[in-house]
Amino acid sequence: MEIHQVAPALIYGDAVSNNTIALRETFRSMGYKSEIYAKWIDPEVSGYARPLNKYRGNDSNLVFYHYPLVGGEVTEFVKQLPDRKVLIYHNITPPEFFYRYDKLSALQCAEGLKEIKGLTGHFQLALGVSEFNRQALDDFGFENTGVLPIFSDFGKFDGIENDISGYDAKSGTVNFLFVGRLAPNKCHEDIIKSFFCYNRYINGNSRLYLVGSTHIKAYTAHLENLVKGLELEGSVVFAGKVKNEELADHYRNADVFLCMSEHEGFCVPLLEAMHFHIPIIAYKSTGIPYTLGGSGVLVGEKNYIKIAELINVILQDRQLKSRIVKRQDQRLVDFDRVHVREKITEIIDTISQEAPDTSHNPASSERL
Amino acid sequence: MSSFLEIRDDEIDVEELMQKIHENINKRKEDGTYDENAISKLHNMASVYYPGEGNLDPQLDLEYILNNWDIRNETYSITSHRPITGKILIKGRKLVHGEIKRYVEPVNFLQSEFNGHVADFSTAIYQKYTELEAENKALRSEMTVLRAKFDRISDMLSEVLTDESGNTLKKNFVSSPGKAADTSEADLDHENRIRTAGIPYKDTLSTDGFTFDNDAGNGTSMNYFLFSEEMGKAWIKGGGPCVNEPNVFEDSKALFKDCKNVLDIGCGTGTFLKVLKEAGIGGYGIDLNEDYTLLCERRGLNVINGDAISHLRSLEPKSVDGVFISQLAEHLPSEELLEILRLCYEKMQYETHIVITTPNIRSMLVSSNLFYLDPTHRSHVHPDVLNFMLQSCGYREMMERYYQPVADYVKLKRIDPVETAPRDMSGNICSSMTETVNSNTDKLNNLLFGFRDYCVVAKK
Numbered sequence: 001m002e003i004h005q006v007a008p009a010l011i012y013g014d015a016v017s018n019n020t021i022a023l024r025e026t027f028r029s030m031g032y033k034s035e036i037y038a039k040w041i042d043p044e045v046s047g048y049a050r051p052l053n054k055y056r057g058n059d060s061n062l063v064f065y066h067y068p069l070v071g072g073e074v075t076e077f078v079k080q081l082p083d084r085k086v087l088i089y090h091n092i093t094p095p096e097f098f099y100r101y102d103k104l105s106a107l108q109c110a111e112g113l114k115e116i117k118g119l120t121g122h123f124q125l126a127l128g129v130s131e132f133n134r135q136a137l138d139d140f141g142f143e144n145t146g147v148l149p150i151f152s153d154f155g156k157f158d159g160i161e162n163d164i165s166g167y168d169a170k171s172g173t174v175n176f177l178f179v180g181r182l183a184p185n186k187c188h189e190d191i192i193k194s195f196f197c198y199n200r201y202i203n204g205n206s207r208l209y210l211v212g213s214t215h216i217k218a219y220t221a222h223l224e225n226l227v228k229g230l231e232l233e234g235s236v237v238f239a240g241k242v243k244n245e246e247l248a249d250h251y252r253n254a255d256v257f258l259c260m261s262e263h264e265g266f267c268v269p270l271l272e273a274m275h276f277h278i279p280i281i282a283y284k285s286t287g288i289p290y291t292l293g294g295s296g297v298l299v300g301e302k303n304y305i306k307i308a309e310l311i312n313v314i315l316q317d318r319q320l321k322s323r324i325v326k327r328q329d330q331r332l333v334d335f336d337r338v339h340v341r342e343k344i345t346e347i348i349d350t351i352s353q354e355a356p357d358t359s360h361n362p363a364s365s366e367r368l
Numbered sequence: 369m370s371s372f373l374e375i376r377d378d379e380i381d382v383e384e385l386m387q388k389i390h391e392n393i394n395k396r397k398e399d400g401t402y403d404e405n406a407i408s409k410l411h412n413m414a415s416v417y418y419p420g421e422g423n424l425d426p427q428l429d430l431e432y433i434l435n436n437w438d439i440r441n442e443t444y445s446i447t448s449h450r451p452i453t454g455k456i457l458i459k460g461r462k463l464v465h466g467e468i469k470r471y472v473e474p475v476n477f478l479q480s481e482f483n484g485h486v487a488d489f490s491t492a493i494y495q496k497y498t499e500l501e502a503e504n505k506a507l508r509s510e511m512t513v514l515r516a517k518f519d520r521i522s523d524m525l526s527e528v529l530t531d532e533s534g535n536t537l538k539k540n541f542v543s544s545p546g547k548a549a550d551t552s553e554a555d556l557d558h559e560n561r562i563r564t565a566g567i568p569y570k571d572t573l574s575t576d577g578f579t580f581d582n583d584a585g586n587g588t589s590m591n592y593f594l595f596s597e598e599m600g601k602a603w604i605k606g607g608g609p610c611v612n613e614p615n616v617f618e619d620s621k622a623l624f625k626d627c628k629n630v631l632d633i634g635c636g637t638g639t640f641l642k643v644l645k646e647a648g649i650g651g652y653g654i655d656l657n658e659d660y661t662l663l664c665e666r667r668g669l670n671v672i673n674g675d676a677i678s679h680l681r682s683l684e685p686k687s688v689d690g691v692f693i694s695q696l697a698e699h700l701p702s703e704e705l706l707e708i709l710r711l712c713y714e715k716m717q718y719e720t721h722i723v724i725t726t727p728n729i730r731s732m733l734v735s736s737n738l739f740y741l742d743p744t745h746r747s748h749v750h751p752d753v754l755n756f757m758l759q760s761c762g763y764r765e766m767m768e769r770y771y772q773p774v775a776d777y778v779k780l781k782r783i784d785p786v787e788t789a790p791r792d793m794s795g796n797i798c799s800s801m802t803e804t805v806n807s808n809t810d811k812l813n814n815l816l817f818g819f820r821d822y823c824v825v826a827k828k
Binding site for chain 2: 042043046099100101103193196197200201202217218219221222284294295297298299300301303304305306309310312313320323324327
């Protein structure tokens with residue numbers, strides 16, 4: 001049996017793409033022949049994938065389909081494959097988040113949510129990358145659902161110790177960090193407002209680094225105007241999308257990881273913050289509590305003053321900070337390769353026991 | 369577990385952490401570090417999230433236009449994933465792209481210019497639309513109230529015309545039971561209780577909306593709308609109007625700033641709820657009188673029709689962050705008032721406020737005259753007693769404030785030290801006599817014509 005993956009796009013630095021590559025390595029280390037087939041391949045990761053039209057399919061193979069925003073012709077391609085199929089759902093953001101800034105994304109999200117509901121009969125198993133996503137799959141009508149957590153490849157950060165982001169470790173500056181593309185569902189404005197309260201009323205020697213792609217032009221402009229309006233130009237850094245070396249540098253210099261997102265399927269940067277032992281303060285919404293799994297600090301309301309004071313108390317109390325980090329370290333173990341590999345073995349065993357090509361007739365199996 | 373903070377670690381004391389956060393906030397508030405204005409502006413800044421169902425409203429469309437009117441694309445990049453042929457492909461594509469750009473760019477520029485003007489024009493139209501919409505809303509709300517008044521007056525008029533006895537003076541203040549103001553079961557139940565008790569008794573938890581027996585023999589009852597208007601006029605006549613004086617609504621608004629869930633017990637016509645709503649403060653009211661809860665609903669206010677004690681009992685602990693009780697305490701037996709205060713304490717969050725206003729019995733004009741304008745007033749509530757009740761429930765930092773001063777023309781006049789001062793035989797001004805008389809006048813004025821209302825603010 002060969003295990004292959006299909007994804008519409010493989011993009012450098014993208015969380016889903018990183019996970020796809022990490023899964024390929026895991027399948028290979030388990031002795032399976034494994035490839036990634038994608039329709040659009042970013043030149044920087046072209047060595048990891050093959051063009052989609054090169055895959056012919058085989059009923060003895062197992063195909064994992066990373067469901068994107070909208071599958072369209074890629075979904076149609078997967079549907080007609082004779083392979084046994086597993087859908088991996090990385091979440092679709094509710095379109096209402098985008099209406100104000102990016103109508104195309106809003107329409108794509110709406111279309112994607114509509115499309116996935118029509119796929120329930122085509123996959124033997126549908127996996128969410130978090131329990132939150134699994135529940136969404138249940139709601140869409142998939143009968144066999146399970147969870148396959150993302151495991152981030154922290155190896156990409158190994159051995160990189162360069163100071164390339166202009167941090168001055170001796171200045172005593174408190175650095176806030178959030179990593180994630182600038183998108184309305186991630187509510188960067190709430191991070192900026194919380195940081196404003198900390199910077200203006202508690203500690204002027206502080207900076208906020210927002211790392212992530214700025215491709216939604218209107219939303220980025222909105223945030224830049226906000227920063228200007230709050231007179232924080234010198235203290236807030238829009239770092240954009242960065243290379244792994246620079247990303248590692250941001251994590252190494254961060255004192256606190258602040259996430260105010262109102263919709264996340266999984267949120268890989270939370271794992272990365274755990275990896276770099278940064279205390280996480282996050283707004284309690286959607287997939288975030290599941291990823292944190294009882295670690296980190298969750299806030300239930302966006303009271304900027306309270307959030308700023310909370311961060312101040314944590315940063316001043318070393319014992320408290322190290323306790324939070326210790327819980328995060330314990331949680332991170334759940335996402336290491338060993339744990340995820342066990343989960344994959346379990347999934348492959350279940351699928352292998354079932355007859356191939358069960359399109360339109362999903363067999364019932366125990367929930368994973 | 370704090371509603372703000374969630375840390376799932378037995379070794380971390382969340383309550384202690386919250387305490388520390390509150391202490392720091394209070395310290396910074398006291399030493400003036402916080403700029404309250406700037407902080408409140410943060411919360412009022414446009415939220416990004418649109419909680420709609422996908423049906424776009426005009427404001428959202430306008431924002432989209434304003435965000436996206438410039439269509440010039442300067443971020444386009446030409447790439448290829450093919451390792452060998454990629455370089456040639458990129459060069460070829462760049463060539464084609466450059467040629468096309470020469471023709472497309474001027475069109476894009478003109479289009480962006482046009483879009484910019486459309487955006488400006490749309491903004492102007494939208495501003496005008498929102499102004500008219502607000503005006504329309506205010507007029508509609510006024511019309512609803514006027515229509516209700518008109519219906520009642522019209523009913524009364526027809527009664528007067530058909531009344532064989534022709535007792536018009538009495539009918540001015542009386543309407544038949546079963547009309548709009550007294551159709552609720554609660555009111556009918558209330559009416560029965562008054563009849564059996566034989567004394568005006570109020571358990572509606574509101575100064576408004578009551579109905580009581582006017583003539584036990586024929587079953588007619590007092591109409592609240594007319595009565596409250598007459599009572600208001602008498603209140604003003606007795607102590608003079610209060611223009612530009614501090615009022616409890618504005619002061620309480622400042623106190624409840626940033627609150628999310630303020631409870632107005634006995635909200636009546638929703639005056640304070642409206643103040644809260646306009647200030648962007650979350651809250652709702654409760655009143656036993658159905659007519660008034662309906663009126664509040666028509667005014668777009670959050671209100672519950674029901675009994676305050678039962679409602680408070682049904683709430684989760686620490687679920688409200690402010691309580692406002694205006695002109696209610698004097699209608700209640702002391703044990704009911706105490707129970708309400710106790711329940712409020714249980715349901716309020718730590719560090720939040722309760723505000724209670726009631727007629728000021730330290731003023732003799734109130735205690736011997738104005739207080740009896742409302743026959744459902746049960747007993748005076750002395751400020752010291754109210755303070756003691758609050759303290760016994762656990763409240764702290766009690767503070768008394770006085771409102772509704774009596775107009776100067778009602779008060780005893782002071783002697784002008786120059787113009788009207790008494791003089792001795794030689795024509796010299798008797799300053800000491802003037803001072804004594806004026807001092808006595810001030811004392812008497814305070815006793816006789818002190819503030820008409822007082823309020824106690826307390827903190828949990």
